[in-house]
Amino acid sequence: MELPVYLFLGFLESGKTTFIQDTLQEDYFADGQKTLILACEEGEEEYDDEILQEANCVVEVIEEEEDFTVEAIKELIKKHMPERVMIEYNGMWNVADGIDVIQDTNLLELYQVITLINAETFQVYMNNMRSLAVEMFKYAEMAIMNRCTPEMDLGSFRRMIRSGNRRLQVMFEMADGYDDVPVEESLPYDLELSKIELEDEDFGIWFMDAMDHPERYDGKEIHMKTIVCKPNNFPKGLMIPGRFAMTCCADDIQFLGVICKMEHVKSSTMKTVKNRDWIMLTARIACEYHEEYGAKGPVLYAERIESAQKPEDDLIYF
Numbered sequence: 001m002e003l004p005v006y007l008f009l010g011f012l013e014s015g016k017t018t019f020i021q022d023t024l025q026e027d028y029f030a031d032g033q034k035t036l037i038l039a040c041e042e043g044e045e046e047y048d049d050e051i052l053q054e055a056n057c058v059v060e061v062i063e064e065e066e067d068f069t070v071e072a073i074k075e076l077i078k079k080h081m082p083e084r085v086m087i088e089y090n091g092m093w094n095v096a097d098g099i100d101v102i103q104d105t106n107l108l109e110l111y112q113v114i115t116l117i118n119a120e121t122f123q124v125y126m127n128n129m130r131s132l133a134v135e136m137f138k139y140a141e142m143a144i145m146n147r148c149t150p151e152m153d154l155g156s157f158r159r160m161i162r163s164g165n166r167r168l169q170v171m172f173e174m175a176d177g178y179d180d181v182p183v184e185e186s187l188p189y190d191l192e193l194s195k196i197e198l199e200d201e202d203f204g205i206w207f208m209d210a211m212d213h214p215e216r217y218d219g220k221e222i223h224m225k226t227i228v229c230k231p232n233n234f235p236k237g238l239m240i241p242g243r244f245a246m247t248c249c250a251d252d253i254q255f256l257g258v259i260c261k262m263e264h265v266k267s268s269t270m271k272t273v274k275n276r277d278w279i280m281l282t283a284r285i286a287c288e289y290h291e292e293y294g295a296k297g298p299v300l301y302a303e304r305i306e307s308a309q310k311p312e313d314d315l316i317y318f
Contacts, residue, residue: 002109003077004084005102009136010116011091011125015146017045019116020086024055036082038062038073040090058082065093070104077107095135115140119148119172122157134164134247146173154183159208164247164254166211191216198224203243204316207256210285210298217298218287225308228277229257237263239273241281241300245316253315259290260300268305280306 008016020037023029035057037047047059060076062068077085085108089098102108115136122145125133137143143161148154158170172183187209188202196217198206203224210217226241242257260283262273273279282304289296 003082003107004111005108006084006086006111007099007102007113008086008088008116009091009095009113009140011118011121011129011133012041012043013121014091014116014118015045015144016088016116017043017047019114019144020088021048021051024051024057030055032056033083034058034081036060036076036080036085038076038085038087040068040088040093065090065097068093068098068101070101073101073105074107077105091132091136095139099139112142113140115143117143117145117161119145119152119154119157119175126160131252134252137161137168138164140165140168142169142171144171144173147175148172149175149178153186155186158183159205162208163204163245164252166208194219195221195223198222200225200311201316204245204256207242207258210258214285214287214296214298217285220285221282221303222285222300223280223282225278225280225311226257227310227314228273228275228279229255230273230275230277232275237261241279243316244314256316258298258300259292260302262302262305265302265305267303269307270305273305278308278310280304280308 008020010016017039024035029035033056035055037052037057037059039047039059039061040063042061047057051057052059058080060080062072087098087102089095099110102110145154145157145161154172161170162168188205189196189198196206203226206222206224224241226243229240229242230238239260239262240257241260242255244253245256246253260281270277270279281300281302283300283302286299286301287296288299290299
């Protein structure tokens with residue numbers, strides 16, 4: 001029988017140790033089961049011996065990445081015979097490699113991956129270590145940003161965190177002395193207007209918000225430059241306009257597109273729309289179910305399609 005393992009990701013001083021100790025004191029974890037904690041980095045916060053004893057926990061430190069191996073983990077499990085495992089992973093180590101090691105033990109089942117983020121240092125890490133940060137978000141089901149203050153642009157932070165993993169749930173914890181505040185979305189266009197003139201560099205922001213809140217855009221008109229995704233076997237009258245986005249590096253480029261129906265095009269300078277064409281698209285947005293989404297989402301109804309020149313920088317960034 002495989003043991004459940006909880007993987008905690010985050011850079012140094014992101015609050016991983018504090019979060020793990022708080023979790024151990026919650027009723028749903030205070031069940032007497034023995035827990036093995038693998039601590040892969042040591043920050044300012046240390047584990048409290050009293051909390052560990054009450055929670056029936058033992059901590060083992062793995063200091064070097066090359067020591068985080070299948071054999072080492074198997075030995076520690078054999079030594080302590082735990083009923084579950086928590087791993088405080090080093091923020092500078094490769095996340096994918098660590099998950100491979102966990103799965104290759106054949107003794108552990110990855111139950112949950114949580115990324116902890118210090119709001120005070122978030123922008124510094126995103127500017128200087130974006131690829132490492134994006135990897136942490138990519139594999140997590142939940143991200144918790146702590147030490148937030150009202151003047152921070154938390155809406156922008158959330159978009160950056162979810163740019164590479166739209167299924168990621170993001171939660172915010174305010175710093176001591178601050179009450180919870182709503183996370184306002186700072187959008188570069190006016191949602192009060194019936195027509196959105198979307199600038200090239202704003203497609204990513206619009207895409208994320210439209211996919212998360214399609215009801216906001218129901219009935220609105222949008223005018224934007226996109227590249228067409230329309231493979232040869234695509235259904236007639238359907239295309240996916242979108243943009244290619246770089247979330248962290250040149251090796252991590254993905255296409256962001258939305259469903260677009262063309263049967264009601266009122267005007268077009270193009271006889272046919274082909275895959276990889278650049279177009280200026282004017283469309284009406286509807287919030288409706290589509291099988292490609294598996295839920296309600298933004299479905300475009302093209303009204304005007306015009307030929308367009310490829311922009312100088314054809315990628316969008318978060």
